[in-house]
Amino acid sequence: MKPTAMIALALTLVLDAGAANAQAQPDRFDKPAALGVARIRYMVTDIQGSVAFYAGKLGFKLVAQSGPFFALLTRGDVQLLLSPVKGPGGASQPMPNGQRPAPGGWNRIVLYVPDLQAEVDRLRSQGVHFRNGIVHGLGGNEILLEDPSGNPVELFQPG
Amino acid sequence: MSESHVNLRYMVSDVQQSVDWYVGHLGFSVQLNGAPAFAAVERHPLRLLLSGRTASAGRPMPDGRQPEPGGWNRFQFVVEDIAAEVERLRGEGVTFRNEIVVGPGGSQILAEDPSGNLVEIFQPAVAFAPAR
Numbered sequence: 001m002k003p004t005a006m007i008a009l010a011l012t013l014v015l016d017a018g019a020a021n022a023q024a025q026p027d028r029f030d031k032p033a034a035l036g037v038a039r040i041r042y043m044v045t046d047i048q049g050s051v052a053f054y055a056g057k058l059g060f061k062l063v064a065q066s067g068p069f070f071a072l073l074t075r076g077d078v079q080l081l082l083s084p085v086k087g088p089g090g091a092s093q094p095m096p097n098g099q100r101p102a103p104g105g106w107n108r109i110v111l112y113v114p115d116l117q118a119e120v121d122r123l124r125s126q127g128v129h130f131r132n133g134i135v136h137g138l139g140g141n142e143i144l145l146e147d148p149s150g151n152p153v154e155l156f157q158p159g
Numbered sequence: 160m161s162e163s164h165v166n167l168r169y170m171v172s173d174v175q176q177s178v179d180w181y182v183g184h185l186g187f188s189v190q191l192n193g194a195p196a197f198a199a200v201e202r203h204p205l206r207l208l209l210s211g212r213t214a215s216a217g218r219p220m221p222d223g224r225q226p227e228p229g230g231w232n233r234f235q236f237v238v239e240d241i242a243a244e245v246e247r248l249r250g251e252g253v254t255f256r257n258e259i260v261v262g263p264g265g266s267q268i269l270a271e272d273p274s275g276n277l278v279e280i281f282q283p284a285v286a287f288a289p290a291r
Contacts, residue, residue: 038165038205039235041279070264077204078165081235090262091279105230107276110166110208131224137215138197144220151232154168154216 041081041091043103044149047071050082053147057126058111078109103149116141116157164206170228171274174198174211180272181207184253185236205234228274241266241282248280 044050047068054060060073060080069087073080083091085102094100113119116134120143124130131144131152140158147153171177174194181187187200187207197214200207210216210226219225238244241259245268249255256269256277265283272278 038167039237039281040165040167041233041235043231076165088263090260090264090267093257093260093262095257101231103231105232106170106226106228107230107232108168110168112166132220135215135218139215142216156166 038077039079039081040109041083042147042149042151043085043091043101044082044147044151045085045103046148047082047084049148054080054082057123057128058153075111080109103147103151106152108144108152108154110142110154110156113155113157116143116155119155164201165204166206166208167234168208168210168216169272169274169276170217170226171209171211171272171276172228173273174209176273177209181209184248184251185278207234228272228276231277233269233277233279235267235279235281236270237281237283239282241268241280244280244282 042050047065047070051062051065051071051073054073054075055062058075060075063072063074063079065071068084069092070084070089071082073082081091083089083101085100086092091101120130120134123145129146131146134141134143140156142154142156144152144154169177174197175192178189178192178194178198178200181200181202182189185202187202189198190201190206191197191199194211195213196211196217198209200209208216212225217226245255245259248270254271256271259266259268263284265281265285267279267281270278270280
């Protein structure tokens with residue numbers, strides 16, 4: 001199958017899954033609300049390495065992959081779309097001014113964990129890189145780890 | 160904050176302005192407003208945590224790096240008619256980083272919130288089944 005066909009198939013699977021959980025919300029935004037899942041897209045430098053990281057270390061499940069061009073993973077209600085910085089996908093295209101999408105930044109998925117210290121110890125022993133140490137905030141404790149492309153993921157323990 | 164939501168944190172330059180933007184343009188509802196430090200807005204199942212500089216998430220890293228808005232990672236706002244949605248948002252003064260891009264999986268365009276964070280407006284190539 002061509003990459004484009006693979007991506008279309010992957011999306012079909014995902015969207016069907018979303019529709020099964022859909023609940024009608026009769027407001028002017030009712031169309032977007034029909035999809036009962038939250039889809040988050042990260043830009044990555046390497047799809048295969050990223051899939052191995054999210055599946056192997058953070059408990060995501062691989063739902064669909066189109067070789068080096070696209071991958072879709074889930075963890076609970078989260079759907080994580082991974083797009084490479086170059087490829088045929090819409091998210092991989094440069095901006096009109098030539099600017100190219102890149103990994104990194106500070107916006108991130110927040111994953112709840114029951115025991116933050118234990119989780120940090122486990123991940124550190126597996127070689128995962130953290131941007132900071134555990135921060136004690138008003139709502140709980142948090143820390144930022146980095147995926148292989150340098151994208152942040154926040155681990156959060158409420159309380 | 161519970162685990163029944165999908166939580167995504169965006170760094171923002173002005174929490175109240177961001178709350179107004181997500182509520183006014185994308186139909187989020189305010190769950191908690193602790194402006195100017197922090198707010199949580201929700202559009203089930205997504206909970207968007209908006210953190211300003213004075214929030215715990217706004218503290219600098221040990222190496223001195225300061226968290227800031229921007230970048231390319233984003234959530235998708237799935238619509239059935241992207242052209243109509245873009246027209247509506249443009250009419251409301253929303254700015255976009257690009258034009259509509261047609262990819263294998265669907266059409267997308269990148270809207271920018273007031274801090275320069277992205278929201279991907281996405282219309283799937285394959286229509287999903289209507290809600291029951």
